[in-house]
Amino acid sequence: MARARPDSPPLFEIIERPDFSVETRAISQGIWPVAGMDEAGRGPLAGPVVAAAVVLDPQNIPDGLDDSKRLSFEQREALFQNIMASALGISMASVSAEGIDATNILRASLEAMRRALCGLALRPKLALADGRDVPPGLPCEGRALIKGDQRSQSIAAASIVAKVMRDRMMADCGRRHVHYGFELHMGYATARHRAAIEIHGPVARLHRTSFAPFRLGAVEIAEG
Incomplete structure (x- = not known):
């Protein structure tokens, strides 16, 4: 006879660590x-x-x-x-x-x-x-x-x-492009980053224009 599974959650989460x-x-x-x-x-x-x-x-x-x-x-x-x-x-x-x-x-x-x-x-x-x-x-x-x-x-x-x-x-990019806060979000789509893009536009050769929100519509690339 198969043993029934316990319906109580584990007391703690077992986190596996990498080994060699x-x-x-x-x-x-x-x-x-x-x-x-x-x-x-x-x-x-x-x-x-x-x-x-x-x-x-x-x-x-x-x-x-x-x-x-x-x-x-x-x-x-x-x-x-x-x-x-x-x-x-x-x-x-x-x-x-x-x-x-x-x-x-x-x-x-x-x-x-x-x-x-x-x-x-x-x-x-x-x-x-x-x-x-x-x-x-x-x-x-x-x-x-x-x-x-x-x-x-x-x-x-x-x-x-x-x-x-x-x-x-990305921290260095933040020092070069001070409006975007790259040193804080590392380029991820935070609210601050999206707001900066809306105001200042994407930076040429730094923003990935194949990613949303850029590919969803025409955008003006800011040289810098």
Whole structure:
């Protein structure tokens, strides 16, 4: 007789943390180096999509690695410094708003990850990509891991590097284009950002004009 499911909710939520098990299995099969890849900035209305590729040192993995979205600003900054100091290989790349508009955000994200991987000083034998898709044109075997930044420490490290670098780029955009508040919302469609677009228009080469609300009607591009 089948046991009935309990109808009471769990007392607490179990949050899974990434580990090094996927990488360890690859190492046991003679597959090394292993790189993690992830991107930041798929959803915003402005700015590039930024990707990172990271090869962690199995003997010196920073404590606290996790999906960058589950970390505070202070945690990301501290882990970014630890990753930069301890990883065997780190590379970053981006695709601009113009590049995103010329293709689409999925292709641009995969291309950014491919460029980041190809920029590593050491050549990995396996690349782990966050999501459902493996970037085309990789110089090594690639595997896609759904929710990879919550499963693989290498991908989590890449997600942190990509997020921190993109946030810094958008903060710089905020200093250059003071009406938009990019340093606060990082290009996402907040009420403040939408209001600034209504008043000042989109910024050439920075706003993604293939995204709503731009593609819903004709807009005047503000040079700056």
